[in-house]
Amino acid sequence: MLEDERNLIIRAKGGEAEAFGLLYDEYLPKIYRFVLLKTGHREEAEDLTHQVFLQAWRNIRNYDDRGYPFSSWLYRIAKNLVVDYYRRLRPNVSLEDCRVFPADEVDPETDLDLSRETEKLARAVGKLRDTEQTVVIMRFVDELSIKETAAAIEKSEGAVKLIQHRAIQKLKKLMTEEK
Amino acid sequence: MKQIESQLKNLRKIRPDKGFALMCREDLLSSTVVKPGIDLWRNLGLSLSLALTAMLVVFVAQNAAVSSYSIASLEKFEEETTLSRDQINITLAEINYHSDLASKTSMALSEAAAEGPSHLNQNLLMKEAESLKIDSAPDNVDILLDQVIL
Numbered sequence: 001m002l003e004d005e006r007n008l009i010i011r012a013k014g015g016e017a018e019a020f021g022l023l024y025d026e027y028l029p030k031i032y033r034f035v036l037l038k039t040g041h042r043e044e045a046e047d048l049t050h051q052v053f054l055q056a057w058r059n060i061r062n063y064d065d066r067g068y069p070f071s072s073w074l075y076r077i078a079k080n081l082v083v084d085y086y087r088r089l090r091p092n093v094s095l096e097d098c099r100v101f102p103a104d105e106v107d108p109e110t111d112l113d114l115s116r117e118t119e120k121l122a123r124a125v126g127k128l129r130d131t132e133q134t135v136v137i138m139r140f141v142d143e144l145s146i147k148e149t150a151a152a153i154e155k156s157e158g159a160v161k162l163i164q165h166r167a168i169q170k171l172k173k174l175m176t177e178e179k
Numbered sequence: 180m181k182q183i184e185s186q187l188k189n190l191r192k193i194r195p196d197k198g199f200a201l202m203c204r205e206d207l208l209s210s211t212v213v214k215p216g217i218d219l220w221r222n223l224g225l226s227l228s229l230a231l232t233a234m235l236v237v238f239v240a241q242n243a244a245v246s247s248y249s250i251a252s253l254e255k256f257e258e259e260t261t262l263s264r265d266q267i268n269i270t271l272a273e274i275n276y277h278s279d280l281a282s283k284t285s286m287a288l289s290e291a292a293a294e295g296p297s298h299l300n301q302n303l304l305m306k307e308a309e310s311l312k313i314d315s316a317p318d319n320v321d322i323l324l325d326q327v328i329l
Contacts, residue, residue: 017208024204032195042196049195050203057207118189125187140187171183 009070012060020057027071030142031078037137038082048085052078071144072151079134124174132167139164
């Protein structure tokens, strides 16, 4: 964690809104991207992202820096909100069975302004299991470290490496099948 | 593998709408957040409540202990008083007995001193026997007794 970020967190914990605003500026793109890739809908992603930061701001005093980066804390809030979002949509479907990224519903023209190849990859990511998606997005899109990812998904670093390896293998296979 | 990783990096192009980012920021920072000061007051209030409760509990516990001690003391006192009263009664009875005995002894001694050992005097005994004028028993007393008994 950067020293500046540590100071910002201390100030934000003291109730200084401007300090939290700077943390928001830093993490908004990453959290929004994460939520959008998990939901595939811009409006839903905006609502959920707003909720993530609202929860973070309201509970920032509960954040305790004990080797867990601030980013991991935010991602954990985001992950839980996405889980709640899908539970509300389909309460009887288990989370692991639920394709969190609704690949068939994605319209890249309106939702994601991506190249055709990247669009294909986004669809493939949507076919991964929930935890695999999360790890892929955190590790390769948002460039979180293994440690940060492990803290965010509450698993060991070894488990993250394993999930990551398995997810990449699946993606490779899915991309080959698409061609 | 590397190709997929580099393609995944392209997804970083995804960025939130600027209008949304600005509006969300303003909304967040204007939202009410519990300030540490307020929390301090809440904590202080909670601490005071806990302290008062603890004091109350200690006070009640002490009173309860004093009450039970007082009751025990009263019972003990009452018991001791009863014992003392009995002892006093016994002592008074003994005193009465000894007093009575002393007065009787004194009276007997006075009489003895005044009359001397007259009851042991053979002449006096004979005189008393004569004064009683007891007739000699009739001859047929045995026959009469037998009739009464049989």
